[in-house]
Amino acid sequence: MNTEQETGEKPNISIKNLDITYNYENDSEEVKAARDINLDIKNGEIVSLVGESGSGKSTIGSSILNLLPKDTLTRGKIQLDGKNLLELPENDIREIRGKDISKIFQDPMGRLNPLMTVEQHFIELLNEHTDFGKEKAIEKSIDALNDVGIPPNRFEDYPHEFSGGMRQRIMIALALVLNPRILIADEATTSLDVVVQSQILNLLRDVTEKYNTSILNITHNLGVVAEISDRVVVLYGGKVVEKGSAEEIFHKPKHPYTKGLINSVIGLDTEELEWVEGTPPDLVNPPSGCPFHPRCPQVMEKCKKQFPEQTGFNDSHKTWCHLYES
Amino acid sequence: MAEGRGLASYILTRLILAVPTVLILLTIVFLIMRVAPGDPAQAMLGAKAPPSQLELLREHMGLNKPLYMQYIDYIFGVVQGDLGKSFQFNTPMWELIKPRLMATLELVLYGFTLAVGLGVLLGKESAKREGSWGDFLGDLYGIAIYAFPIFWVGIMAQLIFGIELGWLPTSGRFGAMAPPQTITGLYTIDSLLQGQIDKFIVAIKHLILPATVLGVYISGIFTRITRTNMLQTLKEDYIEAAEARGIKEKLVVNRYALKNALLPLITIMGLQFALTLAGAVLTEVTFNWPGMADFIVSMAIERDYPAVQATVTVFAILVASVSVLIDIVIGVLDPRIRF
Amino acid sequence: MNEKRNIKLWVKNLKKYYPTIENPLKKLIKGQEYVKAVDDISFEIKKGEVFGLVGESGSGKTTVGENLLMLQKPTEGQLYYEINEEIKKEILEAEKNGNKEKINKLNKKHSLRKRKNLRKLRKDIQMIFQDPSAALNPSMTVFESILHPAKIHKIGDTKEERKQKVYNMMEEVGLTPVERFKDKYPRDLSGGERQRVIIARAMILEPTFLVADEPVAMLDMSIRSKILNLLMKLKEEFGLTILFITHDLATAKLICNRIGIMYLGKIMELGKTKEIFENPKHPYTKSLMRAIPRADPRERERDKNLPEGEIPDPIDMPQGCRYHPRCLEATSKCGWGPRDLKEHIENNLLKIYDEEEIEEMEFNFKEDKENNKLEIHDKKEICNYLEKKKKEDTPLMNAIKETNKNQNKLTIKFKKPKEPKRKETETRAACFYN
Ligand SMILES: Nc1ncnc2c1ncn2[C@@H]1O[C@H](COP(=O)(O)OP(=O)(O)OP(=O)(O)O)[C@@H](O)[C@H]1O
Numbered sequence A: 001m002n003t004e005q006e007t008g009e010k011p012n013i014s015i016k017n018l019d020i021t022y023n024y025e026n027d028s029e030e031v032k033a034a035r036d037i038n039l040d041i042k043n044g045e046i047v048s049l050v051g052e053s054g055s056g057k058s059t060i061g062s063s064i065l066n067l068l069p070k071d072t073l074t075r076g077k078i079q080l081d082g083k084n085l086l087e088l089p090e091n092d093i094r095e096i097r098g099k100d101i102s103k104i105f106q107d108p109m110g111r112l113n114p115l116m117t118v119e120q121h122f123i124e125l126l127n128e129h130t131d132f133g134k135e136k137a138i139e140k141s142i143d144a145l146n147d148v149g150i151p152p153n154r155f156e157d158y159p160h161e162f163s164g165g166m167r168q169r170i171m172i173a174l175a176l177v178l179n180p181r182i183l184i185a186d187e188a189t190t191s192l193d194v195v196v197q198s199q200i201l202n203l204l205r206d207v208t209e210k211y212n213t214s215i216l217n218i219t220h221n222l223g224v225v226a227e228i229s230d231r232v233v234v235l236y237g238g239k240v241v242e243k244g245s246a247e248e249i250f251h252k253p254k255h256p257y258t259k260g261l262i263n264s265v266i267g268l269d270t271e272e273l274e275w276v277e278g279t280p281p282d283l284v285n286p287p288s289g290c291p292f293h294p295r296c297p298q299v300m301e302k303c304k305k306q307f308p309e310q311t312g313f314n315d316s317h318k319t320w321c322h323l324y325e326s
Numbered sequence B: 001m002a003e004g005r006g007l008a009s010y011i012l013t014r015l016i017l018a019v020p021t022v023l024i025l026l027t028i029v030f031l032i033m034r035v036a037p038g039d040p041a042q043a044m045l046g047a048k049a050p051p052s053q054l055e056l057l058r059e060h061m062g063l064n065k066p067l068y069m070q071y072i073d074y075i076f077g078v079v080q081g082d083l084g085k086s087f088q089f090n091t092p093m094w095e096l097i098k099p100r101l102m103a104t105l106e107l108v109l110y111g112f113t114l115a116v117g118l119g120v121l122l123g124k125e126s127a128k129r130e131g132s133w134g135d136f137l138g139d140l141y142g143i144a145i146y147a148f149p150i151f152w153v154g155i156m157a158q159l160i161f162g163i164e165l166g167w168l169p170t171s172g173r174f175g176a177m178a179p180p181q182t183i184t185g186l187y188t189i190d191s192l193l194q195g196q197i198d199k200f201i202v203a204i205k206h207l208i209l210p211a212t213v214l215g216v217y218i219s220g221i222f223t224r225i226t227r228t229n230m231l232q233t234l235k236e237d238y239i240e241a242a243e244a245r246g247i248k249e250k251l252v253v254n255r256y257a258l259k260n261a262l263l264p265l266i267t268i269m270g271l272q273f274a275l276t277l278a279g280a281v282l283t284e285v286t287f288n289w290p291g292m293a294d295f296i297v298s299m300a301i302e303r304d305y306p307a308v309q310a311t312v313t314v315f316a317i318l319v320a321s322v323s324v325l326i327d328i329v330i331g332v333l334d335p336r337i338r339f
Numbered sequence C: 001m002n003e004k005r006n007i008k009l010w011v012k013n014l015k016k017y018y019p020t021i022e023n024p025l026k027k028l029i030k031g032q033e034y035v036k037a038v039d040d041i042s043f044e045i046k047k048g049e050v051f052g053l054v055g056e057s058g059s060g061k062t063t064v065g066e067n068l069l070m071l072q073k074p075t076e077g078q079l080y081y082e083i084n085e086e087i088k089k090e091i092l093e094a095e096k097n098g099n100k101e102k103i104n105k106l107n108k109k110h111s112l113r114k115r116k117n118l119r120k121l122r123k124d125i126q127m128i129f130q131d132p133s134a135a136l137n138p139s140m141t142v143f144e145s146i147l148h149p150a151k152i153h154k155i156g157d158t159k160e161e162r163k164q165k166v167y168n169m170m171e172e173v174g175l176t177p178v179e180r181f182k183d184k185y186p187r188d189l190s191g192g193e194r195q196r197v198i199i200a201r202a203m204i205l206e207p208t209f210l211v212a213d214e215p216v217a218m219l220d221m222s223i224r225s226k227i228l229n230l231l232m233k234l235k236e237e238f239g240l241t242i243l244f245i246t247h248d249l250a251t252a253k254l255i256c257n258r259i260g261i262m263y264l265g266k267i268m269e270l271g272k273t274k275e276i277f278e279n280p281k282h283p284y285t286k287s288l289m290r291a292i293p294r295a296d297p298r299e300r301e302r303d304k305n306l307p308e309g310e311i312p313d314p315i316d317m318p319q320g321c322r323y324h325p326r327c328l329e330a331t332s333k334c335g336w337g338p339r340d341l342k343e344h345i346e347n348n349l350l351k352i353y354d355e356e357e358i359e360e361m362e363f364n365f366k367e368d369k370e371n372n373k374l375e376i377h378d379k380k381e382i383c384n385y386l387e388k389k390k391k392e393d394t395p396l397m398n399a400i401k402e403t404n405k406n407q408n409k410l411t412i413k414f415k416k417p418k419e420p421k422r423k424e425t426e427t428r429a430a431c432f433y434n
């Protein structure tokens, strides 16, 4: 249907026709959290995934590492080096986790083991994936912590002794210490002040340049998205509704939802709060046709019946909206 | 800045806090012994005893002093390790109680260790396989074991292993042989310390049945608690994060889930210890184990009030010490509560 | 409610020090060390005001919030609730005269640190926690989580009424359709959905004072605006007072009446939002302003001029102005001392020699904090370097009072450091120059 092999460069990781349904065939209601997602990330590229809270962003991020609950249905392909990660046996995927692909979780507070010091977290990770001796492991860890601005003398402290933002930085250091090929950053900089955030964004940029790491950046902070993304993918109700370069999404948004989202950004010159009217879509019974139709100011009759086809404006900029179908 | 100061001070605070706890316990013991049964001297000598003899006994026991003096005598006595004198034997109580206490401790030690080991292992394995057959069996074990009356299990074990199969002795702590020389008072340890393997085997043989019955009995509750806690901990965010870092499942289960789940377990273990003692009492009676239970029963029959009071005192101090110990262990394991 | 009690909360000289765990031997030698998470801060929040607390990550904002609710015990300081200028004056006066008895009496009446006062206000003061997952009970459904506090504080008369209240609250924060969310457990929710449960749980008690710690960080722009709008509505209609802790300066600008900028446990600048944004005084505030991300990829390459160096260690705080090592406007007066020089030498020599060579030189730095001096082995390399450096007019070099040489030893003495204070009446910023 729609692949993005326009440039011809081989993607690092490629997601094809991914469907994710929570509570598949168990007693609770099925939640269709992602539907027919297609997404490629090239080497050294930063792609941002934005969209409403509850639209399926973290779900997609977790599916790449095969971390979803057991009774979740995943259909489609997530391809890395010609292998489909969704079908890899547990042992193989474990080797990839933390080494080739690492993840920074959305809420950093509860993500560190309360009974282990920061040092123990690092040593354990490095023991698992490398055969560095203890000395080298410590050196590596301290370097990684230094990069995110945690002083070395707090290396032996326990998680509860750090502030929210510091824990987040520890998680970032843990995710980067092995120079992964792919980094899934789920709200990686939300609990940081803007100065540290800037520094971390620079660090992430450096990493993509130095090690050719690809980053899937999931965030609500459109400022951060604008600062670092090469490309942006907009999600609504479990569906991709628009994608394009950062420039295109911020300056020439096409989809009514994207427009509404950009409009609600609170900037320094904002004087009044604005939002998209209506309520988030129910993912148990997703709206028919275009998922945005119940809230869309430009809704037409056919929007209620049919999901729109892709409209391409150029190689990179695409949207799925009946307004643009010819 | 008078906040806690790390581990050392945490332990110190716990120890200091234990003093009032013990004091309160002792006070309760004192009050029960003094207030509840009326006049101990009367009770000991029977209703028809001549007044002069009664008076003599009262004086001997310090009962004619005002109550607060008796209380002070009692507390100071305990502090100095003086539990009073037995009415019948006229020997210091401590000398009578010590071997009994050690016997009970030996039984409880093995029983408790077995209970924890078995409980944690079964609970862990059950939780790992939530919803499977294995889990179901583990859960069933937890409930079933707890539902059986302990003395019945004890008698069955005696019948099967002692009488039917004749593998193990069914009563007592040691055969006809002279027990090992007392170092700690625990026969298994004393015999090993003196290199007397034969005595060690005898001691162990006597221990197996009662300790297993006691251990299996209380392991039921440990299985259930471990399982519940593990299930909850396995759902924590840091478990998922560890998995995302590619940490091996075995490590995740042991280092993350089990260790975190053990914290509440240890707390409960402290509370459970009193229950273990109660279980031990029944076990001792069933297996004729010459421990505290046996002792307190015979002393009560003899109406030896000082002896009963001393035994209860020792029990109280034991339970209090265990609870302090547990607090300290938790403090060592969990960095979050040291402040 | 007393109309004239127009100061909702007066935070007075609040300190929160966490003892660090160290090996006992070191402790004996060096004494107990502390993370000075909140280091003597004072401010007041007026009734019906939104007071913003922004600043560095790890600067103590959450700690302040939690101390206000007495979720943690302050190390020092007082928290006075619902007072007015007169009471404030009385307290200050009593303090000046050393009238202990009077202070005690006033504390008993107004201080949140008195358990009796706090107990009455448990429902009145609510907190939205920074980390939604840690703050939610994993074994309670969304409905139960929101209902629980309402039940405890007896909100609504009947069960039915309470249930309706919970549903309304869920709709208000966008947890819709209610039927779908009410029986979900936290782990089956997205980050933003969890955050909204926390918000609903706090708001259902209709508090008059809300400590909101990053309440909307995990919400998308649209829902964020809607929830902020809800808060603003409550403020307008019911006079809700909010302590708003955030990293999002644009949001702070929009909704806060006044803000305080925190850095390493201190408020560096405090004032009306408008003034701070139009004319930031403190160099740290200025850096923050420059670093605000813009939702426009075209501005990516703008010069952010980030502050230099690493975030200092809160256990061993820099002397003088605690921001001086990173400050872009610092002068010789700002508190330079032996540690700065040592770091400077190490960093710069590293550019000339490699690590092994430096090790061979055996400088034997000796910091003397008391007298604010540094002793170094008298080495040719260092003397040359310092001679050269001294001619450059840098604040660090200008802060050197005298240099002595004797017996192979170079002693460099610095001027006595002073910490700039923020005086509520005179200046807004804790900086010598503003
Ligand atoms: N384990 C689960 N079981 C059932 N439903 C789930 C589960 N996890 C998430 N969901 C639902 O799936 C949808 C997508 O969740 P996801 O966490 O991917 O959202 P998100 O886009 O990351 O949102 P946010 O920005 O708020 O973090 C949500 O509606 C959520 O309620």
Ligand SMILES: Nc1ncnc2c1ncn2[C@@H]1O[C@H](COP(=O)(O)OP(=O)(O)OP(=O)(O)O)[C@@H](O)[C@H]1O
Pocket (backbone or CB within 6 Å): A160, A161, A162, A163, A164, A165, A166, A191, A192, A193, C018, C019, C035, C036, C037, C056, C057, C058, C059, C060, C061, C062, C063, C064, C130, C314
């Ligand atoms: N329990 C604790 N023990 C020791 N240190 C602590 C403890 N809690 C917090 N700290 C330290 O106190 C300082 C302030 O932490 P706090 O959580 O208040 O920061 P914050 O301003 O909320 O940061 P963020 O914006 O990152 O959430 C940090 O240096 C932190 O490491």
Ligand code: SF4
Pocket (backbone or CB within 6 Å): A255, A256, A257, A290, A291, A292, A293, A294, A296, A297, A298, A299, A300, A303, A308, A320, A321, A322, A323
């Ligand atoms: S397809 Fe229709 S409903 Fe959907 S966004 Fe476009 S115009 Fe609106």
Ligand SMILES: [Mg+2]
Pocket (backbone or CB within 6 Å): A057, A058, A059, A106, A186, C190, C191, C192
């Ligand atoms: Mg998410």
Ligand SMILES: [Mg+2]
Pocket (backbone or CB within 6 Å): A163, A164, A165, C061, C062, C063, C130
């Ligand atoms: Mg915080």
